[in-house]
Amino acid sequence: MDFLMLLISTGLVSGAAYGLIAMGFALVYKSTGVVNFAQGEIVMLTAYIAFSIANGLHLSFVPLVLVTIPISMLIGLVLERIFIRPMLGEPVFAIVMATVGLAVILRSATIMIWGSEPFNFTAGMSTAVIKLGGIPFYPAQLYLMAALGMVVLAIWLFLRFSRYGIAMRAVAANETAALLTGVSVNQVHALAWMLSSGIAAVAGLLFAANFKLAPDIWFQGLKSFPAVILGGMDSVTGAALGGLIIGLIENLSQGYIGEGMREIAGFIVIILVLMIRPYGLFGSRDIERV
Amino acid sequence: MLALNNIQVLYDKSIEAVRDVSLEVPAGAIVALLGSNGAGKSTILKAISGVLGQEDGEITSGVIHLEGNAISGETPRAIIQHGLLQVPEGRALFATLTVEENLLMGGFTRTRAETAEELERVYTLFPRVHERRTQTAGYLSGGEQQMVAIGRALMGRPRLLMLDEPSLGLAPQIVDVIFEAILGLNHNTGLTVLLVEQNAQLALQVSSYGYIIENGRIVLDGKAEKLRANDDVQEFYLGFAGGARKSMRDVKHYKRRKRWLS
Ligand SMILES: Nc1ncnc2c1ncn2[C@@H]1O[C@H](COP(=O)(O)OP(=O)(O)OP(=O)(O)O)[C@@H](O)[C@H]1O
Ligand SMILES: [Mg+2]
Numbered sequence: 001m002d003f004l005m006l007l008i009s010t011g012l013v014s015g016a017a018y019g020l021i022a023m024g025f026a027l028v029y030k031s032t033g034v035v036n037f038a039q040g041e042i043v044m045l046t047a048y049i050a051f052s053i054a055n056g057l058h059l060s061f062v063p064l065v066l067v068t069i070p071i072s073m074l075i076g077l078v079l080e081r082i083f084i085r086p087m088l089g090e091p092v093f094a095i096v097m098a099t100v101g102l103a104v105i106l107r108s109a110t111i112m113i114w115g116s117e118p119f120n121f122t123a124g125m126s127t128a129v130i131k132l133g134g135i136p137f138y139p140a141q142l143y144l145m146a147a148l149g150m151v152v153l154a155i156w157l158f159l160r161f162s163r164y165g166i167a168m169r170a171v172a173a174n175e176t177a178a179l180l181t182g183v184s185v186n187q188v189h190a191l192a193w194m195l196s197s198g199i200a201a202v203a204g205l206l207f208a209a210n211f212k213l214a215p216d217i218w219f220q221g222l223k224s225f226p227a228v229i230l231g232g233m234d235s236v237t238g239a240a241l242g243g244l245i246i247g248l249i250e251n252l253s254q255g256y257i258g259e260g261m262r263e264i265a266g267f268i269v270i271i272l273v274l275m276i277r278p279y280g281l282f283g284s285r286d287i288e289r290v
Numbered sequence: 291m292l293a294l295n296n297i298q299v300l301y302d303k304s305i306e307a308v309r310d311v312s313l314e315v316p317a318g319a320i321v322a323l324l325g326s327n328g329a330g331k332s333t334i335l336k337a338i339s340g341v342l343g344q345e346d347g348e349i350t351s352g353v354i355h356l357e358g359n360a361i362s363g364e365t366p367r368a369i370i371q372h373g374l375l376q377v378p379e380g381r382a383l384f385a386t387l388t389v390e391e392n393l394l395m396g397g398f399t400r401t402r403a404e405t406a407e408e409l410e411r412v413y414t415l416f417p418r419v420h421e422r423r424t425q426t427a428g429y430l431s432g433g434e435q436q437m438v439a440i441g442r443a444l445m446g447r448p449r450l451l452m453l454d455e456p457s458l459g460l461a462p463q464i465v466d467v468i469f470e471a472i473l474g475l476n477h478n479t480g481l482t483v484l485l486v487e488q489n490a491q492l493a494l495q496v497s498s499y500g501y502i503i504e505n506g507r508i509v510l511d512g513k514a515e516k517l518r519a520n521d522d523v524q525e526f527y528l529g530f531a532g533g534a535r536k537s538m539r540d541v542k543h544y545k546r547r548k549r550w551l552s
Contacts, residue, residue, distance in 0.1 A: 089343075167395065167398060174383070174385070178395070183367075184367060
């Protein structure tokens with residue numbers, strides 16, 4: 001029983017990280033039709049930026065997050081302007097390739113600036129264990145799960161009620177019709193990149209605080225793909241739930257089936273989902289913009 | 291109010307969809323633009339709204355004036371803010387959004403207060419839309435979708451409303467409701483209308499002036515009653531003769547030959 005609870009709790013923690021990263025993917029995919037292969041690298045880069053800010057300003061966790069998010073959003077805006085905007089009108093495939101190139105650039109730039117040795121990074125959090133219902137948690141783990149909940153709520157409210165949130169869904173539904181209502185599609189694309197970079201920062205900062213700050217954080221981007229596909233590519237809240245489910249499946253299969261399952265469980269799920277329900281659990285059925 | 295001068299449109303820098311089109315829409319009028327499939331009607335509306343770029347299309351020559359100012363080349367948003375709104379072909383609703391969200395999007399360029407006011411007006415104009423306001427737009431019937439599409443355009447406070455085949459695929463009673471609404475707006479608020487239709491019968495009843503376009507060119511224009519009385523229009527667009535549909539160009543050709551022979 002204790003073993004099961006432990007697997008579930010660690011599963012939810014790593015699932016929360018997948019969920020946050022997957023939300024960033026889904027947000028950009030939903031409004032631009034592009035799978036951003038650099039999402040994991042943006043998570044990595046913003047984690048390092050948070051690390052430098054934390055060291056420079058000695059901030060505790062909440063102020064650190066509040067400073068890191070806007071800086072990361074600005075980075076998202078700049079990356080979109082430099083690498084994606086000039087490709088407007090090119091085939092989606094070409095733009096996706098540009099994100100692959102961007103990924104490589106961000107990876108090397110990060111190693112050039114911060115080196116390849118891992119750092120310990122507490123992100124201004126205490127490391128004293130907290131017991132919740134008998135299960136021990138580090139504060140970083142609890143913050144990670146809480147962050148997923150808050151980001152989901154914030155994004156849901158934004159997409160549901162704000163002028164630009166509705167515009168973002170409108171652009172996803174029919175780009176030309178959105179232009180005919182006076183929406184600037186460019187602005188919406190830029191906004192999607194900003195928001196997904198902001199979310200990436202939350203994910204990166206908390207992932208680094210839970211594990212280590214190392215350049216291989218980018219790999220979490222790929223590891224979050226099963227979550228995006230399970231949630232349904234264009235469903236932002238679905239991606240979050242997909243993350244939690246993948247985290248649970250990975251940990252439970254690791255615990256009960258055997259060592260090594262953690263690495264492949266998610267990708268087995270991808271294959272199953274693509275065979276049975278290609279639009280994911282929450283995605284729209286007619287996804288034709290890959 | 292709106293004037294197109296010698297407009298040429300190319301898609302993909304090579305396909306000429308519209309050639310040398312000039313037309314005029316006077317303030318307060320309802321002007322019809324008639325033509326069969328592929329004639330270039332929608333292309334003209336897209337050119338006016340500035341959204342040709344979405345399909346790799348471009349105005350390659352000519353100019354569009356609104357009240358004397360050239361608007362060709364402006365962004366779609368700027369064109370909307372001049373009061374030029376379009377109800378696109380096939381309705382093009384945001385299918386995954388609710389009816390009310392579709393309408394709110396229509397007010398994207400307007401202030402919150404204006405949007406709230408306009409929303410009330412649309413609901414009064416189309417009570418059916420009000421009943422459906424919380425439903426997902428993609429699941430409405432065709433007639434309801436057309437009402438939402440018109441409502442969405444009205445939310446942008448048009449001075450000139452362009453409608454692309456609003457009667458397409460709708461039952462006659464629904465078409466009546468929609469055309470009554472449009473005529474009402476024209477009559478009561480002075481809304482100027484550019485009406486694109488394949489249904490010439492209907493369009494020439496409600497409009498005061500008409501243009502007939504074929505293969506990207508205007509082949510005939512005139513007062514609506516004149517066009518209604520024109521033998522060729524009767525034969526080829528109003529379906530009086532009932533014979534095989536020839537094109538206006540064939541008619542001209544035929545007439546020329548007739549003159550030649552006589
Ligand atoms: N995106 C595009 N790329 C290339 N050619 C196009 C494109 N859109 C339209 N065309 C061509 O331009 C011409 C005019 O098309 P348009 O859609 O304006 O006609 P229409 O009069 O609106 O027809 P319908 O009554 O069928 O809606 C057609 O020959 C069409 O094949
Ligand atoms: Mg058309």
